[in-house]
Each structure stands twice: as structure tokens, then as C-alpha cells.
Amino acid sequence: MDVVRVVVQRSQAARVEIDEKIVGQIDHGFVLLVGFTNGDGEKEINYCANKIAKLRVFSDADGKMNQSLAQVSGEILSVSQFTLYAETKKGNRPGFSNAQEPTLAAKNYDLFNQRLRESGLTVASGVFGADMQVYLQNDGPVTIIYDTAEIDL
Known part of the structure; x- marks a missing residue:
């Protein structure tokens, strides 16, 4: 099972705090919740990073979702999230x-x-493994999920 999972949320502003201290912050762009499972490696990571870098979900002059993060000078707030692999079938x-x-x-x-x-x-x-508080002003809302189980790498 080689499956990177990334939840991408378009945001107007976001920050991560640890013990009430800001450790990461963006004005607008993507908040990424990132999880890995056994067997994940460079192939899956490269695929997801490439897809996210080129993801076109920002509005163009006609109001159509057609622009990428780079085209709107957006930023990324990346947050590690092992709970994306929660097993919920039993109990x-x-x-x-x-x-x-x-x-x-x-x-x-x-x-x-x-x-x-x-x-x-x-x-x-x-901060990987830290108890973090994530503050997000969602934009849209627009949420996209990348799961490399859906493709043949």
C-alpha cells in the first residue's frame, strides 16, 4: 500500500500555532494536510507535489477556476497529518x-x-509531530483530495 494522501484547501489566510506561538503562516493560497503510509517514498511524493504545484483552482478574469498557485502569487501552509490514515471500520x-x-x-x-x-x-x-492548532479561513470552500491509490505510478 503506497498511498500519499493530501487534502488541499484553498484559503484566504491560514496559520499554525504551537503553544500560542505562530510557527507557520500564509496570506492566501493552499493549506495542505499531508499524510503518509507504509511504503510511501519519493515516487509518490514527486507525483503529489507536481500535481499540487500545477493545480488550477483559482479564478481567472472570467471567474473560472483556471489559475494555479503561482499565477496568483499564492503560498502553501503544509501541515503533517497522520490521522488521514485513521482506521474507522471497527469500534x-x-x-x-x-x-x-x-x-x-x-x-x-x-x-x-x-x-x-x-x-x-x-x-x-x-512542526512534524507537534500538537498544533491550525487556523484557516477557507476560500470557496474549495477542497481537493489527492490520494496516490487512485493512479498507477
């Missing part, structure tokens, strides 16, 4: 055994953010 308490082990997931999260930056995008982030 009422989710299990998280499908989430990638933290040491490898932290490396993959850093690589994912690096790939986005290599696309020329500004990327702010939370």
Missing part, C-alpha cells in the same frame, strides 16, 4: 497502524515540502 476509537512510522514520515514530509519549494512555491509549515 469507535480510530486506529493508526496504517500511518507511516514517525521517523520515516518526518523525512518524507520534509522531502514533500522541499519538492514544492523546488517548484518555485513559498511553503510555510507546521
Whole structure:
């Protein structure tokens, strides 16, 4: 099972705080909730980063969702989110055994953010593994989910 999951939310403003201190902040762009599972690696990361960098969900002059993040000078706030791999079929308490082990997931999260930056995008982030508060002013709302299980890599 090699499946990177990324929830992309178009936002007007967003920030991440830890202990009431801002650690990452953007004015407008995307908030990304990013999760990894066992087997995820560079192939899946490159695919998702490339798709997100080129995602056209911002309005053009005609009001049509046709512009990318770079075209609107937007930024990314990337937040690690192991709970995207919650197992909810049994009982009422989710299990998280499908989430990638933290040491490898932290490396993959850093690589994912690096790939986005290599696309020329500004990327702010939370702190991997920290208890974070995410504040988001959703724009639209527009929410897109990338899940590499849906494609053949």
C-alpha cells in the first residue's frame, strides 16, 4: 500500500500555532494536510507535489477556476497529518497502524515540502509531530483530495 494522501484547501489566510506561538503562516493560497503510509517514498511524493504545484483552482478574469498557485502569487501552509490514515471500520476509537512510522514520515514530509519549494512555491509549515492548532479561513470552500491509490505510478 503506497498511498500519499493530501487534502488541499484553498484559503484566504491560514496559520499554525504551537503553544500560542505562530510557527507557520500564509496570506492566501493552499493549506495542505499531508499524510503518509507504509511504503510511501519519493515516487509518490514527486507525483503529489507536481500535481499540487500545477493545480488550477483559482479564478481567472472570467471567474473560472483556471489559475494555479503561482499565477496568483499564492503560498502553501503544509501541515503533517497522520490521522488521514485513521482506521474507522471497527469500534469507535480510530486506529493508526496504517500511518507511516514517525521517523520515516518526518523525512518524507520534509522531502514533500522541499519538492514544492523546488517548484518555485513559498511553503510555510507546521512542526512534524507537534500538537498544533491550525487556523484557516477557507476560500470557496474549495477542497481537493489527492490520494496516490487512485493512479498507477
